[in-house]
Every structure is written in C-alpha cells, then in structure tokens.
Amino acid sequence: MMAVEASDKLIVSDDFDDEDGPVIFKRTNTTSKKNQLSEVKKTTSSLDGQTHRKISDKSSTNGQNSGVQKSKVIPSVKTAPTKASIVISKGSTSRVCSSNVKSPVVNPKASLSGDKSRPLSGSKVLNDVKEEKHPIKHLPRENSEDSDDEEDNKPLSLRLKMNSNHNSKASPIVKKPIEDSDDDDDLPLSARLSRNAGTSGSGYDHSDQKKPLLKVQKSHQGGSSTSIKQEKPIAGSVKRPPDKISSLNSSVKKPKLSDPASSNKIKQEPVKHESKVDDDDDHIPISQRLGKSSALGNKSSSVKKIGKAVKVNKSGSTSFKKQVKKMKKSGGNSEYSKSSKLLPSSGDGQKKWTTLVHNGVIFPPPYQPHGIKMLYKGKPVNLTPEQEEVATMFAVMRDTDYMQKEKFKSNFWSDWRKLLGKNHVIQNLADCDFTPIYDWYQVEKEKKKQMSTDEKKALKEEKAKQEEKYMWAIVDGVKEKVGNFRVEPPGLFRGRGEHPKMGKLKRRIRPSDITINIGKDAPIPECPIPGEKWKEIKHDNTVTWLAFWNDPINPKLFKYVFLAASSSLKGQSDKEKYEKARMLKNYIGNIRAAYTKDFTSKDITRQQIAVATYLIDKLALRAGNEKDDDEADTVGCCTLKVENVTAEAPNKLQFSFLGKDSIKYENTVEVELPVYNAILKFQKVKRPGDDLFDKLDTSKLNAHLKELMPGLTAKVFRTFNASFTLDDMLTKDTKDGDVAEKIGVYQIANKQVAIICNHQRSVSKSHTAQMSKLTEKITELQGVLKEFKTDLDRVKKGKSPLKSAERKRNLTPEALEKKIAQTSAKIEKMRRDMKTKEDLKTVALGTSKINYLDPRITVAWCKRHEVPIEKIFNKSLLAKFAWAMDVDPDFRF
Template sequence: MGSTEAVSKPVMHDEDDDDNKPLVFKKSFVKDGDQSHRKPFDINGDSEDGRPLRSIISMTQEQEINGNTTLDESDDDEAPISSRLQKKKHVSEKPKVSGKRLVEKDSYEDQSSMKKHKASSSTAKQDSMNLGEKRKAVVSPNDTDDEDDDDVPIAKRIKADSSSNNKTPPTKPKVTKQSSTASSKKLKVTRVASPPPKKRSKRSRKDSEYAQWTTLVHNGVTFPPTYQPHGTKIFYKGKPVSLSPEQEEVATMFAVMRETDYYNKPIFRKNFWNDWRKLLGKKHVIQKLDDCDFTPIYEWHLEKKQKNKDSKEKKPEQGEKYMWAIVDGVKEKIGNSMVEPPGLFRGRGEHPKMGKFKRRIHPHDVTLNIGKDAPIPECPIPGERWKEIKHDNTVIWIASWNDPINPKRDKYINLGDSSSQKGQSDKKKYEKARKLKDHIESIRETYTKNFTSKDVSKRQIAVATYLIDKLALRAGNDKDDDEADTVGCCTLKVDNVECIHPNQLKFDFLGKDSIRYENTVEVESPVYKAIGQFKAGKSNSDDLFDEIDASKLNDHLKELMPGLTAKVFRTYNASITLDKTLRRETKDGGDVNQKKVVYDQANKEVAIICNHQRTVSKSHGAQVKKLKDKIDELKEGLKQLRTNLKRAKKGEAPLEGSDGKKTRNITPEAWEKKIAQQKMKAEKMERDMQTKEDLKTVALGTSKINYMDPRITVAWCKRNEVPIEKMFTKALREKFTWAMDVEPDFRF
C-alpha cells in the first residue's frame, strides 16, 4: 500500500530531578511535549443505542495509532488546526514528537458501530469534502475515493495513497440508514457510481481556511438538579404564608441574598417583584413586596449552610464523561459542561435588569455542535430532546442557548482555556495586535491630519479613532429599549463629554457591563476644538458623533489595517504599555517581592488605561488595619533589638522581653542580623499595605487574562528569575501553555 509512517509518541520525562526546583531555574516553564491534561481517552460511556462510545472514532484516527500517519508540527503555528494535518513521511525518517497524546488504539475498536449523520444540504456536503481534501492519510486499497458521499465516514472519504492516485476509482456502496435506535438492525447498502467531483465554492474555501477542527466528539452538556422544595413559609403582614414549589424557589433566591448590596437596591427589588408577582398571580394574598418577611427562609438557608459545612458535603460532580471532548483524536477539557442554573440576574454596575428571574434552561433550549460523523449525545433528561444539532467546524463552542435575560445574545459552552484550539485563538489575537506596531505611526498621522478636515464625517472618524487609541474606548453600538443603556465611543451623547479649558475633556458615562466610566484627560488642542464643534447647537441627549456609527468606523479601521478593530487597539496599547513599563522600571538586584511590586504597578497602569475598575471590598479596611498593626508591632520590636545591640556592645545583658521572660544573651553580630531580618519584614509589610491601598479600586485580572500578551510576563519572569507561579495562577498557567516556551528576550 505504499510507504508507512512511524507513530509520534509523547516524550517521557524523568520528573524526579526537576520538580523540586523553582520554575525559574528550569529551561522552560512547561516541559517539551507536556500535555498532562490531554490524557489518552478511553470512552466508557454508551451511545444512545447502547453501544460503547469508543466505537465512534473515525478510521483515520485508527490509522494514526497503527502508524499510518503522524502529526506534522513543522507547519506554521498560527495556521488553523485543520490546515496543520498529517503529512506522509518515509518509514526511515525519525518520528517527530507531536506533543499530544492520541487516543489509545483499543479505543477505536468496533468501527462498524459508528453513527453517521446525513448532511442537510449540498453546502454541508461540500464543506465535508474540503475538510477531507485537507487531511491526507493512507487508506486501505479497498477504500474508494468519493468526496460527495456523506453517508460514509470521513476517513473513507479521504484521498487514497499517492501510488494509486492515477487509478480509476471503482463504484462505491452508498449507505442508507434504516434505523439508529437498535443495534441489531442492519444498514441498507446500495451500490451507485461515484459522481464527478464538484468545484469548491467560495464559501467552502472560507470555511476550510477558518476551520478549528476536523472531528469533534463529546457527550453533550448537563443540567442543574431539579428544585427540591423545603416547605418553609414566609410572613406577610406578620402572618405565615405557604408557597407553591415554583413560588418558593424564586422566593428562596431572593431571601439568600439578604446580606448583599443587591437586596436593598430599588431596581433589584422592583425587577424581582415584577417577575415573582407573575408566579404568585393577581389573586394571591401577597400584594406588596415590602410587607413580606423572608426571615424564615433566610434562617433555613443559614442552617443548611452550616450543616453542609459540618458534614463537609461536596457538590455533586458533573460526571467525568461530560468534562472532555475528543478533538481530532485528542482529549481536550471542556470549560464547564453544565448550563447556567436558574437565579436572579445580578449583572455588573447599575444594570437596569438586575433582579429579574433567569429561568431554568432545558435541553430543548440547547443547540449542540459536533462533528458530522459523531453520534448525537444522549439527552440526560428523559423525555426531552435537543433543540438543534450543528456541525460548524469554524467555532470551538460545543453548546449554545439563548440568554433568557438578553434574548438577542447567546450563551456558550466552549472547549476549556487549556485546549490547543483556545490557545491558538489567543495567540492569533496577540499576533494581530503585534502587527499593529507596523501600522500605528501611519494610522496616527492619518487621524491627526484629519482633525482639521472640512469634511465633518472625516473629522468625526479621526477624533473617534484618536479616543479609541488613547483611551481604549469601545466602538459602541446602538441599544434597544430593553437593553442596558451603555455607551461606547460612537454612541457618546453630548452630556457625556464636558470641555474644560484649555484642553481637557471630562468623560462620564455607563460603559460595558453598566460600569460607570469617569475620566478627565488632557487631549491635543485640535481634538478639544473639534469636540466643542461637535457639541455646538445640540441638546444634551443628542449624539456627539452624529455623522458616523460603529459600522462606518469599523469599515474605516479595516481600511487602515486588515482585521483592525477597537479591541485590537486596546490589546496593543495594553501589551505595549506592560512591555515598556517593565523594561523601564525593573532594576537589577532586589528580591522577588520587590520585583512583583514593579509588575503589579505596571499591571495597574494597563488596568487604568483599559478602565478596569472594581468596588472596594468590605474587608479592605479591616485588612489594611491588620497590616498596620503588625507593622507597628515590628517597629516596636526593632527599637528593643537596637537597644539590646548597644547593651551587647557594652557587655551588658539584654533587656527582658515584653512577656517578662529573659532574653538570651548573644553576640553583637547576631543582634545585627536579627535587626536586618526584622527591618526587611517590616518593609515588605509596608509595601504590601501600600500596594493593597493603591489597587483597591483597580481590577488587575481582566487585563492580565484578556489584553496583556502573556509572553511579555513569561519572558520578564525568565529574565529576572521570578517564579511564574508568582504572576499566574494555576488556571492561567494552563490557559497560557502556548506562551511558556518564549525566549527571555521576547519583545511585544
């Protein structure tokens, strides 16, 4: 059958000699080929007809295990996964390490039991054909070349070995399903001549270009357990009132929030009451929320919470089979396989819909995304069925449903942050921001020139681009009446911007997630003048940029650089600020804690640029006071240590301790060492207290997760011998696995 290939196997490491060292002393933070979260996957669950799920994997993957194909990592790392597929190599070549573990061979037995789903349109057939052409693998001589037969598994629709490419393909049996419910029923086979290959459509080329995977298998999603009534009554005007299970469930959601700020917010209470009243009905005895006393339910909640704590009862696990997907033969973790539970919507900031009841999501609300040849996952709730099944290989979500609070939005369950697909998506995002470096000067020259353009539309686009660049504002889209009245650059109103002589602008509006944006900035004189002209003759509620909208602005940005958006500006400015600040502020010497302070301050600068705010925590004051008390105690101890040093130099015995006990007599050198240690401890606490105070209203996590290229942080840690654990949590280290092997001299 032609040449065969060696199997790529993960490199085995001896971890005993390396794990005890700080990560900073290792060659890289992640060992080559370390994909510990991607273990060989033996599917133990059953398909809907009772057969093992391990029987569903395609023949192509079995050939990979048997040595017929191998992963080729020499391709461009930024290319979509579907374009980095296996290429044949001569058997004498040294196998290349893939860094991923493929599914074990015995997981692919019983291929005949695989379920196949018929494509719903000719377009879907053509997409499948293109994916098959991209994946080159060796197939059996008995397999035929029929790109258009969607009833045949992908593996059997892949081009044959090059040695048989010139042969005329024989006729191929077309398989038609009679039933998918009983494994005992046979498939009807009809032999038909292979139709001539079709030309690729533009849509097919585009889909193939952006393909994220070739095969995708998973077991669906899970749902929160059904509500169990507790039967606790509430008081209405001092009298106990019984509630139905549906009424009690929503009342409990409200009662348990008694100690939060939401509980007493007028808009939260109003929205809750409007939705709860619909469940109560017009004739219910409860007619006013303020006359309700939810104390009995709140006390029941506290009692149950304490019981769970005493018994150390764990939350029920979602189930191992729902936590993983198999993507192109590799086991990848799913972010969270459970759909959102019902509850009262909170939102962020002063969201106008806070307090509304977020209804329970059912299987008939959920759309699943799987491979064309994957079996449809069994619905976990008897009598229910999925809303829809999709086969979109250009996305990495596995399930979606309509948001009950914001019907125009969809919610998704995605592959986990540690998956290779998500990692490559992140890398592309930061690489696009890096490309902006090559265009940023010309872009700034262009909008600066247009500040004084006679064309009002050009002038508004120039000023809007300037604000997006300098203030990291979002583009902004028009809002419907039922949406939060948040504002972006293009939707600023006249009263959102105040001109302060000679060249300052004061911004005040609700930004993303209804978080208030307040900022006074100094701008260039032409910008100040242009804003004044845009405001002239308008009322406070009129649009500041009345000649443009987000669509027009985005079209302009894409003319400046392919793929340029407001978010690319934000990612670029966040990353370049971090890079330059760390290079400028990090000094040689100093301990890890001092270097961490430098990093936190640089992170703070980025968070301020991106306007990532947070409310001051209730415990902030107590935490600062506790640190201050410890610092005062250390300083008092320093005074006594210095006194004992003087006494030791005179040959006198040290003073008694504060507890009245005698202090051991030691040499002057020993006292000096104690003083240095105590002083260092006090200085560290002072730094911690100052950092806590500086960052009390700044959210560092958002920019670290979404906008600062992680390679900057990793390279900085390597250059300055700072353990990566000090900068990134375990979750972030898994998310940014792709960045861990960056060189120490990396520059954004």
C-alpha cells in the first residue's frame, strides 16, 4: 500500500532448482515504499543470466529529504572523536606468506570427517591446519559450476554429500554439522543463485557489471555468489591489539593518550592474543568448535604459530591476564570457545562487566522562544513558549513529505491542541499559517551558514568541551567511547512508512525519566539539570546499557544509551555473531536436507517451518515478528500474507511486500516444485490478508532452528548469506590487477550482498541532474574527440588542422593520437562512472558493510591482495572492526 514504489526493479533470476542450485535471485532493488525507490524486480535469468535491473527513476522524491526537515533548532555539533588509522598492514603481508604456506588440507573435508565426529582433538588439528581450506573448496566449485548447477537442481541435501543423488534422499539431518565441502551446500543459496547466474550468463550482475564499474568485470566467471555480512566485532578479543589501538588513538582526536588511548593500548594488547586465538578458531570448522567449545584454551595453544602472537605478548602479559579474567567473567571472548554451548553465550544473564564508570547523559538545551507569531485566519497569534516550541517543530517540517500525510497532521494537531487547550483561539489546523516561523527558521539557518569559519570552529569547540565528559566510560578499567550520550531532543515523531503515530509530539526527556546503570563503586553522575534528579540508579552488570528512558511515543519501548561500536563489548558480540554464522556453514547442508524433506510433510506445521526456513535461507528474508496495530504494517517471513506471494506457474513465486522500515521487497524467484506446491496449499481457502504461514511464528521457527544448530535463529541466515557471498565472490573474482580493479571487485561483491539483503536507499534529489550533467560532458568530449580525429586525418594528408582551435595548430600526428587516446579513455571512465552511479542509485552498500559482512573476510582479502584496508573501511569501521584487523590472511569465512 503505501508504497510509492519505484519503478526499478531488479530482476532476479533464480534458477535454483534445487536447493543449492544456483538460484539467482538477485533483486535489483526494491523500492521502498516510502522512499519510493524504485523497485526491482528480478527475472529469472535467462541464459545469460542477464538480469538487469531496470531503473526507473521515478520520482524519487522522498519527501524526507527535503532540506528543512529537521528543524532542530539547536544545531548539534559534535565532534567526533576519531581516530584511527589502521594498522594492519605489516603484519598482514607477512602473515600472508606464512599462511599461504599452509597445507593444503582442506578444512572442510577434513573437518568433515573429523569434525563431525567430533570435537576437540580432531578439531584442533584441523584448526591448525585450517587455512587451507579455501583452496580446495573453491576449486571444485568453480570448475564444476556447471555441473553444480545441474546438481543444484537437486536438493541441497543431496548436493551435500553426494552430488550425485537426487533430492529425495535427504541426508540425515540434524545436528551434526557437516562440513562438507560440498560445494554448494555451504554456499548460501543466494550465492548459489547468483553463481548460476554468473556462470550462465551474466546475471543481472552482468548487466550491471558488464561494463564494469570499476573495471572489474570478470566476475562472471566465477560466478558470483554474493554474500552479505555484517560486521560486528566479536568479542573474543576484547580489545584490539595494541597496534591497532595505538593507531586508533592517534587518529583519535581526543587527547592523545589521554587515557583512553593509552589505557586502551595497554589493555588491548592482551587482547591481541586473544584475538589471535580467535582467528585460529575461525579456521576451525565449526563443528569442531562446537564440539568443544571449550576449546578455547586450546586455541591458545594453537595460537598460531604465526608471529603475531609473539609480538603481542610482552606487554601483554599483565594486561593479558587481566583480560582473560575479565573475559571469563563476562563470558567474553573466550566465551565462544568457552561457552561450549556455542555462541549463545553472549546473551544471557552473564556478567558483562565488573566495574563501570561514566558520567551519565547530556540533555539538549532548554527551548529558547523566538517570539515570532504565526497566523491564524490571517491574524497573529500569541503562543506560550511551550506552544510555540511545538508549532515551530511543525513549521519547520513544511518541506518534508510528512506534510502531505493526513495522519501526520492529525496526530500533530491532536497533541498540539492539548497544549493549546480547548478554548484557544486556534481551533483547527487548516486555518493556521506557520509561514512566519518557517521564514524565521530559514533565516536562522542562513545566518548559521554565513558564520565565519572561526566562529563555527569556536562553537564546535565549546560544544565538544561541554560534551567531553559524557563521551567516555571506563569499563573494567578501560576507557571506551559511549555511543549516544545525548538525550534525544523533543520533536515530532517521524515514523517510517504509514506509521500510525507519525506527527505525534515526542516530549522532552528529563532526568526524572532516566535510569542510570553504573558500577556499585562508581560515583553516581551528577544530574546536569539543577534541582532535578535521576529516576533510578541501578548496578546491573549483566547488561551493557549505561542509561535508558522510556520512549515517549510508545512507553512500552526503551531508549538505551550504549557504548560505541568501537568498544570491546560491542566488538565481542559482533565477533560472536560472525562465529555463529560461520558455524552455520557447517550445518547448512544438513539443515537444507532436513527442510527439503519436510516440504512435503503431512504435518502442516512442519511443512510451514520447512518452507519458511527455505525462504529465509534462499532469500535472506527476516524472521518477521508479530506487530501491534500501532506500528507500521510491515511483514517478514513468518508474517507474510497470502497477498504478498503470487504463484506463477510452473514454479515461480512473486514476492511483494513491505519489509523493515517499510522498504518494499519485490522479487520473483523460481523455487523448487514442492515449495511452489506447498505455497499454493497454504494459500488455499484464505483471504488475501490472511497469514500465509498460519501455523507459524518466529518463536516456533527459532525453536525449531535451535534443534538443528545450537544458537541458530532466523537472522543468522542473513549474516551467513551475506558473509559467505562476499567471501565467495572475492575469492572467485579477484584477479591480478591494480588496486582500483580489486576495489571494483569488492564493490561488486558488496553490491551483490546489498541486493540480496534488499538494502535500499532513496534516490538522491539531484541524481537526475547529475546524470544529465555527465551525459552532457560525454557528448562534449565526443565532439572534441571527433575533431581530433578529423585533424589527425588532415594532418596525415598533409593538410593543416581545421579551424578554430589554435591550440591544435602545431600538433603532430603522434600528439593527436595521444590526445585521441586520452579523450577516449576519459569518455570511457565517465561512462563507467555513470553506470556505477546509476546502478547504485537505489542500493545502499553501507548497511551490509556495517552489519553483515564479517570484517575478517575483508581484512584477509586486503592482506592477500595488498589492498590498503583504508580503501574499504572508513575510520569508524576501522575502529569498529579493530578486533578483526590481525586476522590471518588466509582466513576464509
């Protein structure tokens, strides 16, 4: 419904016949409803697989962008602390070498046998071996792609173990992880899809890529499977290795060593070790890890041989110990190993910290009345400061799309009216004219813009000074950045999509709304607003939040203040997330076999679980929790409605629904026939608005998934698909070449992941203008080129260059030829840039980079191919992924 849609669609082609098969579903983009991006559709790829996405630019207006919006009267300036540089380098290369050496054993397989069976011993061994894996795996895959494809048709399970078989036989499922290298099994469906596509033709990628964005094109060959991942730091090593740290610090604006850095460094060192350890684990097959989660200790042993470890130590020793201790408590890194249970560790009521010191939160400044009078029926109206503040919030949103929404206006009116009172002069919104306030705001904005650089700088510094104390927390003795220490200012709620509460007043938060969580021995932060006090002080070390308040729009919800993404606490859980996804790789074969078998189960719940799991695996759909009526009407897998899926004979399913953030998901994919038939069955006798999976909800689904793999939940498939695809594409498509070409390969892989995850963005307002500008320039250059050619002709014939340009005058044929080549190259580059711009106009690459792509894949790839990590990760990502920086170059997801 609301979707505005866009027109783009991606075309996806899937071919998956089989489970693994190469399904390709690539969607180009979807549109968001709100955003109205374009939608993408996919088509199946035909031979070539070219799928293309078409883009239509349709309007892209999202209203949101309009400039004014935000209104915040108060400028927020923050300074960012920053930092960091990365230091990966050296080690990396060197490491690489070492790594390369490794033996060719393939993990997968090895693991298989060993792994499955079990644990430790085997596993360790494996671990050590580890690195080898990729080679093996890949090769087979690639080469065999075609064959794979065929196999693809077969059920995943089959493929796993025996490629030869058919679907029917599913292998035994269950918990044991299989490591097979089976080719496809490991692969994410999506990857498989794409792969096919790639192989066969170029799937949509091709089209897109055909002209290589960056030059990379080759991709097809490898088939591109994409994977997406996110990154988060895993805990393992709590902190970053010293190096990193140091580097970070340096960059950080803050005081150099002031503590943070320095302290961090120290502590962190220990971390390194740990991290290494982790790395080791990585290599290890999941299964192994599982088995013995306890392995941790072991790992250390394994700690690689690699030099790195060595370095770390020294300084580390002390800190190291400490850390270890800490970790244990918290279940930190070690955790994963330690927690034999598998990953699940992090969550629970484990201790997350021992000592926690921070200064609370900072509040936005009080409202400063401007005294500008709005008009009601043409006449100026007096408003109290409170009334004026809310009127200003509304006035300032004039240029946004929200103003076109009745719901927004009625909600605003309802809340504002409460402030005005029943008997106020203002009796309806339609007769209100906020122009004077709007104009005043524009002027204020302009003034701010016109301030001199020095003035701006002074303001910024002042703000930084005020905020300095709130920016840091000391967790177990380590200074860590706080993520969002600023209390949200009052404003009008901007829900996404057709949110029922859009426009409601989000009232000002006061100290008495805020609960502080801090160490028992730490001083309680002073309340920044004189005369007021905190709602409550807690000392709960099983949670990571520093403070929270209830969301004024929906009091059932909380707004938390957490540590920043670069903190070790966050890094730890990030790492755990990726480890879990990697573990899934070892189980995926059996899981696919299991659900394939259940596609035709007589037990309807079982059948629905099977089909839902298949969709989550293949399409990277979100779980789809139930939602209340007072939220936007969006769905995920478990909450799909009959109307969201249209069957197209013989075996295609067309999906069309609004997902998270009311982003439109449009995709048509080929599915296995039993799935197709099951969907038809689920739709039977239901109305369009009924639940497709009426016997299912996320808790049942996740409970089932946990039986298949410890800690497995629906969202793990997204991480797995994403990271796997990235790893796979990078491995297959990276060729010798310059850095720019390699970065191009990375971007294409990143884009593929974004498409799989349906990460969209709204088309920038100036997109069309920018494109036409580029077109103009190209046309102009083509004219120039033509002239050069004519001149060259003439010069060769002994004539003088044509007219005009005197500059041409003395050109020799050689010089002209050179010019021609230069101009042609320039035109080519511009064409590529245009294509890239157009291709990415509705695709958001950042989300997957931040949340779904295991950073170790990227770091290891950078090391292997000598691409500076800074070319891929910006400063904040470098800080966030500090835990992944010392990964072995041979790391494979």
